[in-house]
Amino acid sequence: MPEDRLDRMDRSIVAALARDGRLSMAELAAQVGLSKTPVQARVKRLEQEGYIRGYAAIVDRERMGEGHVAFVQVKLSDTRSAALDAFNRAVLAVPEVEQCHMIASSFDYLLKVRTRNIDAYRRVLGERISSLPHVAQTSTFVAMETVKDR
Secondary structure, eight states: OOGGGOOHHHHHHHHHHHHOTTOOHHHHHHHHTSOHHHHHHHHHHHHHTTSSOOOOOOOOTTTTTOOEEEEEEEEESOOSHHHHHHHHHHHTTOTTEEEEEEOSSSSSEEEEEEESSHHHHHHHIIIIITTSTTEEEEEEEEOSOOSOOO
């Protein structure tokens, strides 16, 4: 189902669950103005069709000892499909890389990397990120403060 085929009620359900994924079906039904059974059916359909990919806890990374955030621009030496595929597969195996985006810019990828401190980041950059397939150059931007994270 294409994105534009979601109706207002589907969008209300998705928005409510995005705010609080722990809502019971009864609470969700009350919020969106439907009874429980149709809401359950819609949620199940939204999950099956991939609009809702999963549910997660919002973790305080600072308290978990993962407060250091760096954004890394990555330029590849080769941007043909096989090289991009190799990089994409390999970056998935680096647990410190929280996000990876292919970018239309003077560099090829932007990574969000989370570690406990600058020393740990330096090791991840030198030993893991720099050795990913076809990495030619990296530039790092360290976040000094997170103002908005959602």
